[in-house]
Structure formats: C-alpha cells, structure tokens
Amino acid sequence: MEYRSCLDDVAVPIIADASVVINLIASQFANTILRQLGGPLLVVREVQLELEEGRNTGRKDAQELSLLVNNGQVEIVELGERSAEHFLELVSGMAKDTLDDGEAATIAYALESNATVLIDDRKAIRLCLTRFPHLTICNTVDLLGHVDVWASLGASAPDAVFNALRIGRMRVPEQYLDWVVNEIGSDRAALCSSLPARYRGG
Amino acid sequence: MSVELSNVELGRRLRIARERAGITQAQAADAVAVARTTLIAIEGGKRRARLDEIRRLARNYGESVNGLLIGDSAHIDLLPRFRKVGLGGREKAEAAEMLMDLVKAEVDLERVLGVVRSFSYPTERPIMAGDVRAQAAADAAELRQRLGLGLLPVRDMVTLLEIDLGVRVYIRPVDSSVAGLFAYDDSVGACMLLNAIHSRERRAQTAAHELGHLVSCRQTPAITYDGMTQSREERYADAFGRAFLMPTRTVTHRFADFTKGTTVLTRRHVILMAHCFGVSREVLVRRLEELQLVRRGAWDWFKANGGITDKQARTVLEDLVSDDVDQLGTRGPGTLRLNLLAAEAHRQALMSEGQLARLLRLDRVALRDVLDIADVEGDADGIPKLSR
Numbered sequence: 001m002e003y004r005s006c007l008d009d010v011a012v013p014i015i016a017d018a019s020v021v022i023n024l025i026a027s028q029f030a031n032t033i034l035r036q037l038g039g040p041l042l043v044v045r046e047v048q049l050e051l052e053e054g055r056n057t058g059r060k061d062a063q064e065l066s067l068l069v070n071n072g073q074v075e076i077v078e079l080g081e082r083s084a085e086h087f088l089e090l091v092s093g094m095a096k097d098t099l100d101d102g103e104a105a106t107i108a109y110a111l112e113s114n115a116t117v118l119i120d121d122r123k124a125i126r127l128c129l130t131r132f133p134h135l136t137i138c139n140t141v142d143l144l145g146h147v148d149v150w151a152s153l154g155a156s157a158p159d160a161v162f163n164a165l166r167i168g169r170m171r172v173p174e175q176y177l178d179w180v181v182n183e184i185g186s187d188r189a190a191l192c193s194s195l196p197a198r199y200r201g202g
Numbered sequence: 203m204s205v206e207l208s209n210v211e212l213g214r215r216l217r218i219a220r221e222r223a224g225i226t227q228a229q230a231a232d233a234v235a236v237a238r239t240t241l242i243a244i245e246g247g248k249r250r251a252r253l254d255e256i257r258r259l260a261r262n263y264g265e266s267v268n269g270l271l272i273g274d275s276a277h278i279d280l281l282p283r284f285r286k287v288g289l290g291g292r293e294k295a296e297a298a299e300m301l302m303d304l305v306k307a308e309v310d311l312e313r314v315l316g317v318v319r320s321f322s323y324p325t326e327r328p329i330m331a332g333d334v335r336a337q338a339a340a341d342a343a344e345l346r347q348r349l350g351l352g353l354l355p356v357r358d359m360v361t362l363l364e365i366d367l368g369v370r371v372y373i374r375p376v377d378s379s380v381a382g383l384f385a386y387d388d389s390v391g392a393c394m395l396l397n398a399i400h401s402r403e404r405r406a407q408t409a410a411h412e413l414g415h416l417v418s419c420r421q422t423p424a425i426t427y428d429g430m431t432q433s434r435e436e437r438y439a440d441a442f443g444r445a446f447l448m449p450t451r452t453v454t455h456r457f458a459d460f461t462k463g464t465t466v467l468t469r470r471h472v473i474l475m476a477h478c479f480g481v482s483r484e485v486l487v488r489r490l491e492e493l494q495l496v497r498r499g500a501w502d503w504f505k506a507n508g509g510i511t512d513k514q515a516r517t518v519l520e521d522l523v524s525d526d527v528d529q530l531g532t533r534g535p536g537t538l539r540l541n542l543l544a545a546e547a548h549r550q551a552l553m554s555e556g557q558l559a560r561l562l563r564l565d566r567v568a569l570r571d572v573l574d575i576a577d578v579e580g581d582a583d584g585i586p587k588l589s590r
Binding site: 049 | 206207253254260261264266267268269271272273274275310313314548551552553554555556557559560564565566567568570571574575
C-alpha cells in the first residue's frame with residue numbers, strides 16, 4: 001500500500017496544534033519522533049495553556065509537553081503583532097466561521113512565520129484551505145508516517161500509530177485509513193473507537 | 203464572515219465570564235494590570251477592550267477569546283439571579299453553574315446547526331392572596347386540561363415537559379441534597395436540571411414542582427434542595443406538583459378501586475398506587491393523608507415498621523418495574539441530546555474540536571470519546587437519510 005507523508009519534503013519550522021500534540025504524546029514515542037524533524041516543534045502558548053487546563057481532569061499532556069520543552073524538542077512561541085491580527089480574524093465572527101484559541105493561534109503563527117501547520121481538525125483544515133490556500137497543512141498521520149520518523153521507529157512504528165489511536169483517540173483522515181489499518185493490523189484496529197465502524201469489524 | 207460585537211455586548215460577556223469565574227472587578231483589574239475604573243468602563247461598554255486585554259482577561263477567567271467573541275453565542279446571565287435567591291453552599295452553586303453551562307452549550311449548538319426549538323409554555327398565574335394550595339390545585343387542573351391530560355396519571359413527566367411544553371430538561375448527577383433547579387431567560391426559554399442520582403419517581407416530583415415555578419413566577423429562578431425554607435412560592439410549587447401528578451378525583455377513585463373490601467392500607471396498595479401515579483411511596487401516602495383518605499401519621503407508621511422496600515415493590519410489580527430510560531447518557535459528560543448535537547456539529551465540520559471541548563468543558567480526549575460514542579456509524583456510505 002503506497003503512502004507518502006506530506007511532511008517528507010517540508011523543512012522546519014513546523015507548528016503543531018493541540019490535536020496533534022495530544023496524539024504525539026499518546027504515541028509514547030514523542031522523543032524519537034521529534035528527533036527526526038531537524039529542529040524543535042513549535043507550539044503556541046494558547047495550546048500549552050489549553051493542555052494545562054487538562055491537569056484538572058488528570059490528563060498528563062501538559063506535564064509531558066513540559067518535558068519536551070525542557071529537552072529542547074518543543075519550543076513554546078508567542079503571537080507577534082501581525083499574527084495577532086490573523087488570530088483576531090480567526091476567533092471573531094459566527095461560530096461556524098471561527099476556531100478556538102489554540103487552533104487559531106497555531107494557524108496565525110504559521111501565517112506569519114511561513115511554518116508548516118500540523119492540525120487534525122477537519123473544520124480548521126477546511127477554513128485554512130478556503131482562506132489561506134498557500135499554507136502547508138499536514139496532520140498527525142503525516143508526522144508518524146514521515147519517512148525518517150518511520151525508519152527511526154523501526155518495528156515500533158505501528159505501535160506508535162496504535163497508541164495514538166487507542167490512547168489519544170487520534171482522528172485519521174479518510175485517505176489514510178487503509179494505510180493505517182494495514183500497518184496496525186485488523187485485530188488492533190478493532191480496539192480503536194476513533195476509527196470508523198467499517199474498519200473495526202463493526 | 204466577521205461580526206463585530208458592540209462594546210456593550212462585549213462588556214456584558216466579559217462581566218458574565220468574570221462572575222462565572224468568581225472573580226471580583228478589583229482582582230480582575232489587578233490580574234491584567236489595568237485600573238479598576240478601566241475594567242468597569244470596559245464591562246459597562248464605555249470603552250472597548252483591546253485584543254491584548256481580552257486575551258489576558260479570557261485567560262484569567264478560564265474562557266477562550268473565541269468563546270467571548272463568537273457573534274451567535276448565548277451568554278446567559280443566570281448566576282447572579284440564582285445568587286439573589288440564595289446559593290449558599292458550594293453544591294448549589296455548582297448545580298447552578300452546571301445548568302448554565304448546559305443551556306449555553308445546547309443553545310450554541312442549536313444555533314450553529316440551525317435547529318429551531320418550539321415551546322408552548324402555560325399562561326403565567328401569579329400567586330394571589332389567600333389559600334396558596336387551593337390556587338395551586340386550580341392552576342394544576344387548568345394546565346392538565348390544556349394539555350389534554352384530563353384526569354389521567356402522567357406517565358412520563360420529562361417527555362411532557364420537553365415535548366408538550368418545550369422546556370429544556372437536563373438530567374445530570376449533582377450533590378444528593380439538591381433535587382432540581384429551574385430558571386427562565388427570555389433568550390433561551392425555560393430550563394430545568396433534575397438530579398440523575400435521584401429515583402425516576404423523585405425526579406418526576408421535582409419536575410412537577412419546578413413546573414409550578416414556571417406557572418407562578420418564572421422570572422425568579424429556584425433551587426429545590428433538602429431543608430429549604432417553605433416560602434409562599436415554594437409552598438405553591440409543592441402543592442402544584444402534588445395536584446399535577448395526583449389530581450384529587452383520580453386519587454380518590456383509584457383509592458376506592460384498590461381498597462375495595464378492605465379496611466386497612468397495605469404496602470401492596472401503596473406500591474400499586476405509587477406506581478400508577480409514577481411517584482414515590484412516601485409522596486403517595488402523604489397525598490392520601492392530605493386528602494384525608496387515610497389518617498395522618500400513616501407514612502410514619504410504615505416508616506417505624508420497616509418501611510416499604512424496593513424488594514417488596516419488585517415482588518408486587520414484577521415485570522412492571524420499568525427501566526429508567528432517562529438515565530441514558532447521564533453517566534458520561536453532557537446529556538444524550540447535547541452529545542448528539544455536538545457530534546453532528548463536528549460531523550458537518552461546523553465546530554472544531556477545540557470549540558466543542560471548550561463548550562462542553564471537556565478535555566480533548568474526553569470529547570473524542572463523546573464524539574465516538576455518539577457517532578457509532580462513523581461515516582458509513584449509504585446510511586439512510588431522513589426525509590425532510
């Protein structure tokens with residue numbers, strides 16, 4: 001089954017939204033994965049704060065993110081003046097035309113710094129394609145399936161995908177479903193509630 | 203499409219968010235390094251907050267900038283009204299916050315999905331001078347007539363409230379001392395929170411009691427809890443609830459039927475009649491006492507002599523003990539209806555994951571669970587379409 005990550009030809013900077021950070025941490029191989037990116041993964045302050053709120057419900061994502069920041073694999077960035085304008089544009093308006101703070105700040109920062117955006121949310125991707133067609137948008141599957149990441153994970157690569165699905169309830173874009181299920185195997189796919197029923201034998 | 207909020211509306215929303223967070227104006231002003239007078243001017247709509255100020259205030263209030271700036275979002279000001287009627291005790295404040303969050307989430311999702319909710323509230327009947335119980339009984343009879351119930355028992359109080367009257371009803375677990383809450387706001391209508399950890403019968407009684415508030419004084423929110431003071435409004439609501447669920451004539455007739463040929467009230471009579479009216483055994487016996495069909499102290503006698511147990515009820519009712527379908531979806535977050543609306547908004551890519559997590563006050567993984575459960579079919583090809 002042919003698969004090629006859209007991140008294969010992308011140079012840093014790369015910036016990730018909360019949807020991707022959660023999956024990355026859930027994969028249990030965040031260190032190995034991030035070592036292959038050629039620079040720190042950028043995360044906006046708004047995403048960090050959103051993950052911090054999860055501490056109240058016992059989520060460990062904020063704690064794990066702090067470790068990645070401390071070892072230099074993730075850099076927390078703040079919006080500048082221009083990106084703040086894009087941010088405002090993305091958070092104000094009718095509900096269907098706007099995004100939450102973390103998603104909006106991630107896209108706004110990418111626009112100002114010409115970064116590649118890692119985001120899984122379908123609405124965020126739809127808005128980006130309409131409003132910012134020049135923006136390069138990839139997702140968690142692209143990150144896990146990046147040619148260097150996949151090679152460095154070796155035999156553990158399907159485990160990383162399975163963990164992201166099972167622990168992080170990772171959303172998989174339609175076009176990658178066959179590849180993902182093929183890699184993790186149908187028995188493990190059956191355990192992943194975030195996969196469509198037809199891939200879970202349901 | 204960008205919709206610029208007016209200064210007044212933005213200020214109002216910031217004030218509601220601050221009050222929801224339980225932060226004073228002085229604390230908020232300190233936290234974002236502005237003078238208190240500036241914050242007052244912002245909240246009063248006299249000065250427009252700058253983006254950096256909105257961002258700092260939002261962080262401080264645990265809200266998102268997006269949540270504050272969405273043009274078609276509901277920002278309902280219920281908490282101060284609940285505080286006016288008394289929110290002493292953390293458990294009551296938490297229940298009031300829960301109701302406010304559920305209403306806001308549901309209204310926002312309805313708006314984004316274009317769902318129009320219809321309602322048909324009863325005519326308001328302010329409490330008059332004189333016997334409050336007699337007025338409540340008359341008003342309950344009038345409403346039963348309007349709803350076409352005649353003298354029949356109400357089998358499903360929640361469905362009646364939701365479908366026949368258009369009241370927003372949420373069944374969620376809250377502290378056991380709180381039975382229910384009622385609130386009304388012109389922009390969202392009437393809403394009730396019923397405690398999921400109480401029995402279906404007790405919830406029906408609470409719902410009928412809250413309906414009494416909707417009839418008599420809907421502009422004043424109400425909390426029903428253990429040990430509350432019996433104001434005139436509460437006495438009206440109590441009497442209304444009893445008369446609505448157990449009309450005098452129906453109770454009298456049923457009582458005569460069930461007790462034909464006997465001179466004593468047995469546990470079996472109580473179990474059958476309570477089941478027939480969908481109320482608790484205690485409430486049924488107290489109603490019989492009130493209508494002087496049995497002597498005062500009947501319930502106390504049962505209580506002193508081992509009570510009337512669920513096991514005895516199961517023996518009498520056998521298969522008639524019904525499943526509590528209203529409990530569906532109450533163990534997880536949100537409500538069944540809310541989760542379905544959220545899943546649909548997500549499926550149509552009208553709300554992002556971040557927006558839904560914020561609206562339902564869930565972390566992302568908990569939200570993903572909710573979406574997965576609500577969307578069991580996934581995006582199956584050829585799934586039947588509704589004919590509309």
